[in-house]
Amino acid sequence: MTERIDALQAIVERNQVWPRMAAKWGVENPVPPWKTSLDGLCDALDHASCDADVPNFKERRDEEDALSATVYSGLPYPENQLVSLAHSLVARGIIDEAELKKRLVSIRERLDAL
């Protein structure tokens, strides 16, 4: 479970964590704007865990704790929660790493389009 995942490692290394971004842009919000959507994502996953082959609440939190203390110990919260969740989903084969990489590129293109 703690084997490094390239796509996520690249995100960690780029280090666009909220405390740094908020300081750079003079923003006071204590948490990033995607936090509640991540909360919704975690709840939706927990809700689905009875029917779908996804980690349940306890497994998800245990893996988050283990990964946040090791592979992602350099990330603040909630970035460590998000990246740990991504790691769990890739490590369990629910999301394929190549598929994730491709999607990260296409979403960034979409969001950066003017």
Added chain:
Amino acid sequence: MTDHDHDHDRTVKPMVDEITDFEVLEIALRELCIEKGIFTAEEHRRFTEFAEQIGPTPAARLVAKAWLDPEFKKLDLAEPMTARKEVGVDWMEPSSFGTPSDFTAFQILADTPTVHNVIVCALCSCYPRPILGNSPEWYRTPNYRRRMVRWPRQVLAEFGLYLSDEISIRVQDSNQKHRFMVMPLQPEGTEGWDEDQLAEIITRDCLIGVALPKAGVTTNVITEPRPALHPGTAG
């Protein structure tokens, strides 16, 4: 003279004007889960709306009402699921359909002059979200979870809460089926206050039990999460 009367001096709060990798990652995970049929976009939207509207205000109101009305306090302690409807929280249907980790039994733990309550989830991060909002970061950390159940007096002191030896500390462990919040004692110097005034000093930390309400204090303690160190091996 202008032909309109809006305020030109208004300033817009700054925002982060760049897309971060973390924002992209959150969207990617969500889209892939929806495409794989793990959950629907509608389910995600409703859970997100739930996460956006929760906060500690209903719990503070619940305690303020109890301080002012002994009958309401009896209801709080005997029928907390009924009492919280008085502050606008229907726990059984927090977002019209419930959330998997919040559909649960709920109990309010009343402090006494000799017993102080504090809540924890030793296993993960169970928390009474519908009435208290999202848990603070430190509540989720293994450090708080493991150490609070072993050395509550020391951990409370780290929050700045020093309790005398005559006061026993009861640590209540939450779990997937049972959630708790603390009802602290009304502090001195607040006699004659109304519900709004009282609710202001009943902070999230007081409702978890890591602080006591105090006239003039309306903010939570700020603590930096830290790695767990065993007292026997630390320094």
